Amino acid sequence: MAVCETLVASKYWRNLHGLLCLFKPSGLSTSILSFSLKHTISKGLNKMKVRQPRKIVQYDASYGIPMETIETDYSDHPLIIGPRYQITDIRLHLPDYLGLFSSGVYVLGLNGGTKAARDLESSKPLKVYHVSGQLGIATDNCWKTGKKIQRAPFSKIYRPHIDKALAAMQASHQRHMYTNAGVDVQSQEAYDLAVQGLLRPESEYFPIIYGMRCVHFERPFFTIEIACTNEQEAYLLNLIYTVGLKVKSVAMCTSIKCIRYGPFTLEHSLLQHSWNVEQLAANVELCNKINEDDLKSGRRDNVMLSPLSSTSNNGIDTSGFEVEIKKDTTHRERRRENRLRAEQLEKTPLNEE
Secondary structure (H helix, E strand, C coil): HHHHHHHHHHHHHHHCCCEEEEEEECCHHHHHHHHHHHHHHHHHHHHHHCCCCCCCEEEEECCCCCEEEEEEEEHCCCCCHHHCCCHHHEEECCCCCCCEEEEEEEEEEHHHHHHHHHHHHHHHCEEEEEEEECCCECCCCEEEECCEEEEEECCCCCCHHHHHHHHHHHHHHHHHHHHCCCCEEEHHHHHHHHHHHCCCCCCCCCEEEEEEEEEECCCCCCEEEEEEEEECHHHHHHHHHHHHCCCCCEEEEEEEEEEEEEEHHHCEEHHHHHHCCCHHHHHHHHHHHHHHHHHHHHCCCCCEEEEECCCEEEEEEEEEECCCCCCCCCHHHHHHHHHHHHHHHCCCCCCCC
């Protein structure tokens, strides 16, 4: 029985290697989350039965007869060297797609799962957000706790106005994605790219929005569901402000909640009050299985558009892609020829009679 008790902590430690899906609350930074998680794991493991100190063999020949004694090696005792499991023994890989104001699904790598977390992050998985806003008020940082700098009327704004603005913004984003790739949206080449899989930018500074829709509207509050990749928190904040401008008002963001990160959803995430060693080990086992199924499905093998040298503007890459852009020679060239012909006629002197 004593041997089984000494293996409890080591058994849970072996299970804490892989991907971990947590529910990150709003207002909690990733650095505080990392420290809290490491402290919880180390404290939980040290409360269990851990390995006993090593034994050493000593020989005593003071009485003329060598005697062999087995004593405790105090250089390996927890009271001398500290607890068996230290915070520094735990390794974490924290992605940066959720900011301070954001909440929701947060997938990270724990110990031996740091490489799997990096591979998942580099594949640019599809993320789905529920972003809420409030019409009529604008702040300096587009967040509800910022300094109010503007007010605007919103009594004549209805849900169809929000839907129309979102449809126009979604079409603009998708058209911009194909245009930067040098492909006409109505061409066969665009269709061939679309059937290959989800288009993902190779650059990590170029956000792409795949879908936007209004899921709740109760004036002045509204909620938008956004499917995107390569986004940042500041980008979503500015998006809500842009929606307010599209409906001829202003808006500020009240909440950002990630409900999906690749194959992981809210059902797989652990709430903060459930962050203990037993449930964390069970969640790691579940997430590793989901990750293996996602790799076998081939959903990550999608089209990557590699960008040229870019100049970022407010964290958003507006560069082109490594595809030759097709120029419209039917309209632009004709206008240029007519302009040159008119300039030549103006410079030509009139014949004197």
